[in-house]
Amino acid sequence: MNRRTFLKRGLMGGAVLVLGMGGLAVLPTKDVATPKRALAVLEPRSFQVLVAFAKRVVPETADAVDVVHRVDDALRLAPLEAQRDFNKLLGLFENALPGLLLDGRALPFTRLSPESQDAVLRHWRDSRLELRRSGYQALRRACLAMAYQDEALWPAIGYAPPPTGAFEAMAYDDSKAGAS
Amino acid sequence: MTSLAAVRANPHVIDGSTSADQELTADVCIVGTGAGGAVTAAVLAEAGLDVLMLEEGGYYTAHDFTMREKDVMPRLYQEGGLRATKDLGVSILQGRTVGGTTVVNWTTSFRTPEDVVAHWHDKHDVKGFAYADLVPHYDAIEKRLAVSKVEESTLNGNNRKLFDGCKKLGWAVDTLKRNVYACMQTGMCGLGCPVNAKRSMLVTMIPDAIDAGARLVFRARAERFETSGNQVAKLHVTLLDAEGRAPTGKTLTVKAKRFVTSGGAINSPALLLRSGIDGAVGARTCIHPVVASAGFYDEDIFPYRGAPQSAASHHFAHRGADVGFFIETAAWYPSLMAGASPGFAGEHLAFMKNVNKTGVHVAIAIDGFHDDVAGGRVTLRPSGAPVLDYPITPRLWQTFRFAQKRLAEMQFASGAKTVKTLHDPERVMSSPGDVDRVVDGAPYEVGRLPVFTAHLMGGCAMGDDPKRSVVRSEDLRHHTLENLYVIDGSVFPTSLGVNPQESIYGLARLMATRLAARK
Numbered sequence: 001m002n003r004r005t006f007l008k009r010g011l012m013g014g015a016v017l018v019l020g021m022g023g024l025a026v027l028p029t030k031d032v033a034t035p036k037r038a039l040a041v042l043e044p045r046s047f048q049v050l051v052a053f054a055k056r057v058v059p060e061t062a063d064a065v066d067v068v069h070r071v072d073d074a075l076r077l078a079p080l081e082a083q084r085d086f087n088k089l090l091g092l093f094e095n096a097l098p099g100l101l102l103d104g105r106a107l108p109f110t111r112l113s114p115e116s117q118d119a120v121l122r123h124w125r126d127s128r129l130e131l132r133r134s135g136y137q138a139l140r141r142a143c144l145a146m147a148y149q150d151e152a153l154w155p156a157i158g159y160a161p162p163p164t165g166a167f168e169a170m171a172y173d174d175s176k177a178g179a180s
Numbered sequence: 181m182t183s184l185a186a187v188r189a190n191p192h193v194i195d196g197s198t199s200a201d202q203e204l205t206a207d208v209c210i211v212g213t214g215a216g217g218a219v220t221a222a223v224l225a226e227a228g229l230d231v232l233m234l235e236e237g238g239y240y241t242a243h244d245f246t247m248r249e250k251d252v253m254p255r256l257y258q259e260g261g262l263r264a265t266k267d268l269g270v271s272i273l274q275g276r277t278v279g280g281t282t283v284v285n286w287t288t289s290f291r292t293p294e295d296v297v298a299h300w301h302d303k304h305d306v307k308g309f310a311y312a313d314l315v316p317h318y319d320a321i322e323k324r325l326a327v328s329k330v331e332e333s334t335l336n337g338n339n340r341k342l343f344d345g346c347k348k349l350g351w352a353v354d355t356l357k358r359n360v361y362a363c364m365q366t367g368m369c370g371l372g373c374p375v376n377a378k379r380s381m382l383v384t385m386i387p388d389a390i391d392a393g394a395r396l397v398f399r400a401r402a403e404r405f406e407t408s409g410n411q412v413a414k415l416h417v418t419l420l421d422a423e424g425r426a427p428t429g430k431t432l433t434v435k436a437k438r439f440v441t442s443g444g445a446i447n448s449p450a451l452l453l454r455s456g457i458d459g460a461v462g463a464r465t466c467i468h469p470v471v472a473s474a475g476f477y478d479e480d481i482f483p484y485r486g487a488p489q490s491a492a493s494h495h496f497a498h499r500g501a502d503v504g505f506f507i508e509t510a511a512w513y514p515s516l517m518a519g520a521s522p523g524f525a526g527e528h529l530a531f532m533k534n535v536n537k538t539g540v541h542v543a544i545a546i547d548g549f550h551d552d553v554a555g556g557r558v559t560l561r562p563s564g565a566p567v568l569d570y571p572i573t574p575r576l577w578q579t580f581r582f583a584q585k586r587l588a589e590m591q592f593a594s595g596a597k598t599v600k601t602l603h604d605p606e607r608v609m610s611s612p613g614d615v616d617r618v619v620d621g622a623p624y625e626v627g628r629l630p631v632f633t634a635h636l637m638g639g640c641a642m643g644d645d646p647k648r649s650v651v652r653s654e655d656l657r658h659h660t661l662e663n664l665y666v667i668d669g670s671v672f673p674t675s676l677g678v679n680p681q682e683s684i685y686g687l688a689r690l691m692a693t694r695l696a697a698r699k
Contacts, residue, residue: 074253077254081562125605134626134627149248171375173376175182178362
């Protein structure tokens with residue numbers, strides 16, 4: 001095999017590889033969970049991506065599907081444009097085509113192994129692109145903030161607030177209390 | 181005595197979510213019931229004016245304050261606590277309920293520093309009042325809201341560490357004033373005081389206004405003013421469902437002799453912009469941007485017990501050509517801190533696990549006093565919702581880096597064994613000798629560490645130059661619309677260098693008193 005043939009085969013092989021990976025990259029989002037109730041803001045695909053994301057991010061004892069439903073509920077209070085941006089961000093996160101260029105991955109996020117998913121999280125966290133970093137932090141913060149609204153997670157961290165209703169009978173009812 | 185339960189049941193308190201289309205009239209219509217709106221309403225109603233208050237949020241009371249973020253965040257905070265700046269670089273904590281942010285703030289009460297008022301006079305054409313004019317109003321507000329200085333013996337663990345660490349380093353530090361009556365130290369200020377010890381607008385000035393005959397419609401979102409010549413003719417209002425998420429399809433139209441907008445530093449400029457009122461509207465929005473440091477101690481801190489804020493250091497407030505900052509503590513609530521803590525899965529859990537021995541201290545940058553740290557801008561999204569574009573400039577990042585070093589030094593001085601910035605991935609310091617190396621080696625960029633704000637100021641600046649300001653400083657009246665006033669934190673031409681609630685109360689009381697005299 002002369003040099004020219006080698007190069008030709010190499011280039012063709014590279015092209016086949018990229019096309020093949022590109023083919024993998026456009027595989028549809030994998031269904032990783034079934035919603036427990038109707039979604040308000042998240043599109044069905046976004047829901048799947050965020051559940052896959054949450055499963056890697058929140059404590060193992062948290063129910064990732066419940067967490068994502070809570071995020072969905074919180075998003076109902078956001079402006080329409082922010083709701084749309086959140087869905088778009090999850091689409092970007094899932095999409096392997098830019099991932100192929102920037103992270104070297106050939107599959108949508110939902111189809112990656114857990115270890116590869118963690119590598120994607122770190123890629124986004126450490127990215128030189130501000131959009132990726134802040135997008136990753138927005139998803140991470142939303143999942144973790146909603147996860148820790150669940151009291152079941154509190155004993156593991158030692159958080160022990162007063163019981164709900166502990167002070168109800170003690171509330172001052174006078175608007176002038178303390179006024180002088 | 182005025183029973184809060186009786187105020188809530190007063191027929192003048194109207195739930196917009198169940199209201200039909202209607203047209204209301206008033207002498208004065210006030211949009212927003214936070215620090216600015218509630219004080220203005222009380223003063224004007226007590227002066228005999230027919231006052232109508234509008235509030236986008238719901239009417240929640242101590243019975244609803246369950247001390248659980250899952251219940252409270254969607255009810256009491258703008259966008260359920262997920263509000264952020266345009267590039268997601270800064271998380272915004274702002275109230276959205278009857279009583280506004282005063283219901284969820286941490287009770288810290290400072291008068292506006294005298295030198296700040298002088299700066300406004302000299303640099304921002306604020307000639308309509310002097311510091312001395314504000315003093316009697318601060319006095320009156322402090323009496324009404326039971327504002328008093330914290331006894332050092334009552335500092336909680338988190339504030340004790342701040343106080344002791346600063347003392348050890350020779351930095352100025354003091355206990356601060358709080359607007360509480362017989363505080364039961366629940367630690368839950370940020371989630372709504374469950375015992376009404378916090379003398380927020382919800383339990384003081386709004387009841388005063390209702391007592392004096394004012395009306396309040398809640399779940400009512402002010403959409404736009406309709407202007408005619410140099411007057412606001414009407415205000416168009418959308419009524420929202422019981423959860424405050426969607427319009428009911430019913431509307432309210434208000435005709436009033438005067439209109440006051442008191443929606444705060446994001447919503448007031450947004451209302452003006454939606455009404456086609458522009459000029460300097462939305463510009464110079466200052467936010468006291470905050471970075472935090474976590475100190476891990478051997479002994480118990482319990483950062484969620486006791487008054488969240490009771491000590492502060494202004495040692496670094498005046499740094500000349502560099503941006504100043506002040507140091508306070510942060511309340512520790514699990515959802516808030518989970519969002520702010522670095523890492524994911526096991527790494528994140530490890531950070532959260534030490535809660536009872538964690539001290540969280542914050543550096544609050546004083547923006548608006550340097551040309552390249554002049555605040556952000558509120559604009560409208562296509563839907564009409566506001567968004568704050570707040571670019572963090574290189575000088576501000578430098579300030580954060582410097583401030584983070586000082587926070588770490590203070591935490592080590594007060595006994596911390598380990599200190600972490602909130603960078604993601606985490607940056608760890610094991611001794612004071614690590615501080616410069618670790619902090620200098622950490623990246624200060626959007627998306628690398630969390631930045632917060634709970635103090636929103638500016639966007640409808642007061643001043644006597646119409647090109648640089650929105651309202652006149654003598655009475656906070658719009659420069660050209662003769663019956664439109666802005667009375668809230670949005671009128672400040674800069675940030676304050678102190679927590680803003682009392683500054684808003686005092687200015688609102690002065691201006692409402694002047695307005696009442698012109699009835």
